[in-house]
Amino acid sequence: MSRATALSRSRARSMNPRRTRHGLINTSLGRGLIQLVSVAAVLALWQVGVEMGWVSAFMVGAPRQILKVLVDGIVSGSLLVDTYYTVVEAVLGFVIGTALGSFAGLALWYSPLVARLTEPFLIAINSVPKIAFGPIVILWFGTGLVSKVALAVSLTAIVALIAAYQAAKTADRDLQALLLTLGADKNQVFFNLVVPSSLPAIIATFHINIGFGLVGAVVGEFISSERGLGHLIFTASGLYDLNTVWAGLFMLMLIGFLLYFVIDFIERRLLPWKEAATANAFHV
């Protein structure tokens, strides 16, 4: 029995062309290793370039100094405080904006008339670069946390709204018909069909919107602020302190990266039925 399964398993592996052809590359450890080595190589080249005088440390900074800024900032805690403020602004903006936008977009399903009336306005608002609202938002909401959150909300809400509305509008007509024959009313169709079938599209906007949340927070800080990574980067670049700029950028990247995985985790939690489908995907 155990021999039979072992045999069939080894046969399955040898019949899978990807595994055998690329070997180590297709394991996550192998891929991670390659990625790490690439990053290390770029950083080493950069450091060597600066030390050999190929490039100016004044204009591009240097990895070793950047690391020092990072370590000093973490030890003193000032970098962590800036990071904390930016994360709070971005996440608040993301959550509020995405929630508001998604609810509004789904709610438009209830009234095709209202939806059709508002559609051109949504497209118009969406086509304005929301960053341009920045100065007004600061005027209205002050230079503190609220204005950054508001800016992030304005960026994320419209994305979520349009995605949610599109998805709700295209919910399967036959499934709707089926629910109606089973005696469902409009609210039941909404909660049992429109919401769940729009969920994948809405969750897909999370990935985009977490980035927009950060954009809103950082741009708000650029315009006017006392704290945050945007503030740090903006003031440091005014002083030609490139190493601090890079340190700030590195922290932003790290945040974006971590938030992306958090979203990924949430997605898998919310859509177990999608997981079931992709687990058996064909090799194309």
Added chain:
Amino acid sequence: MAQDIQLRLRSIRKSFDGQNGRIDVLKGVDFDVYERDFVSIIGPSGCGKSTVFNIVAGLLAPDDGDIIYRHERVSNLRGRVGYMMQRDLLFPWRTVLENIMLGPEMQRLPKAEARDNAMEYLNTFGLAGVENAYPKMLSGGMRQRVALIRTLLTDPDILLLDEPFSALDYQTRLYLEGVLVDAVETFNKTVILVTHDIDEAVALSKRVVVLGGKPSQVKSVHQIDLGSRSPVGARSDPHFSEYFHTLCGELDIQTKVKQ
């Protein structure tokens, strides 16, 4: 043997918007369905069988004509029919059991009882053990069975079944035909069945309605009197092939080599 008429369709007309103007699909369809009847509708592909069901179930409005239910003119039978559509229409985010429980859930019926019924059906239909799987993991035949159970569980007066067995292998099909016949006999249901399978229509039905023409009308209605209505028993009845050949003739299918 006077029978009460449960459902009467009178001069049902329906046309659709096509690429070159309106296309007439149904040109006055008339037929009756008795209490506890088992009627099959056969006809060429695209003749409007599913359209008739959509009209009866209230998903489409007819252009003209009357639907009379137990001597009363009604606009449709929404809420009184269980409609199993041609696509299995399982909700991908619901498990098998959750899909089956849709009807009771929408009608806000007590959960526990419906659940017990559902589990019993799952056993009868050979689906025990997959109740927590998502539809994506099932074979076509399994999905069809799930859709059929969902329809039966709502316990309607009339079942509208649009090719419920078309994706099944012959063995499972015979078995489930038997299950269906038993279930409708036990629970006194009326069934209207659309099928492409003349064999199936003869074996299961009390009467067969043939649609034909362009646009479609009822071409003929055939009374089927076989000794047995179990799937295998009916097929071995001496009169079975007679009915079979007659219906093939109605559909212009050649069954005998011409001299």
